[in-house]
Amino acid sequence: MCLICDRIEMIKNGTNPYFVKELKTGYVVVGDNQHFYGYTLFLYKNHDHTELFQLDMEERTLFMQEMSVVAEAAARAFKPDKMNYELLGMGDAHLHWHLYPRRNGDIGDYGNHGRGPVWWYPMEKMYSDESRPDEASLEDMKNKLLKELDALTI
Ligand SMILES: [Zn+2]
Numbered sequence: 001m002c003l004i005c006d007r008i009e010m011i012k013n014g015t016n017p018y019f020v021k022e023l024k025t026g027y028v029v030v031g032d033n034q035h036f037y038g039y040t041l042f043l044y045k046n047h048d049h050t051e052l053f054q055l056d057m058e059e060r061t062l063f064m065q066e067m068s069v070v071a072e073a074a075a076r077a078f079k080p081d082k083m084n085y086e087l088l089g090m091g092d093a094h095l096h097w098h099l100y101p102r103r104n105g106d107i108g109d110y111g112n113h114g115r116g117p118v119w120w121y122p123m124e125k126m127y128s129d130e131s132r133p134d135e136a137s138l139e140d141m142k143n144k145l146l147k148e149l150d151a152l153t154i
Pocket residue numbers: 002003004005006046047093094
């Protein structure tokens with residue numbers, strides 16, 4: 001079973017505490033771990049393709065447009081210095097965007113003297129329990145993101 005499909009099933013059942021909003025091609029969720037404050041994911045609705053280029057051009061364009069709107073909403077909600085975008089899928093081969101609000105200094109001295117992609121920050125720190133949002137801050141983040149998404153997608 002696919003982890004992303006599991007999370008989407010939870011959204012459909014109303015049991016995914018990270019769910020923010022459904023768009024035409026995917027679901028917006030806040031990340032489980034928030035070392036990078038405002039970390040947001042955009043999960044493609046279907047498991048049937050694993051590469052962007054496998055989608056027909058109309059669907060591909062819509063998925064890309066919606067992803068960029070989600071990134072804009074996250075930038076407005078969480079006010080980073082810069083957004084980072086990742087579409088990976090070696091672990092979970094289900095199209096999903098990782099949208100990271102980045103701030104100067106957010107990887108400490110790791111990487112190239114504190115500069116570089118999120119994956120230069122140690123995984124055990126990034127995914128530690130200390131970087132999990134508590135219930136109140138999770139609600140706050142979801143509300144902020146939803147407000148901006150609603151303003152951009154209506
Ligand atoms: Zn899947």
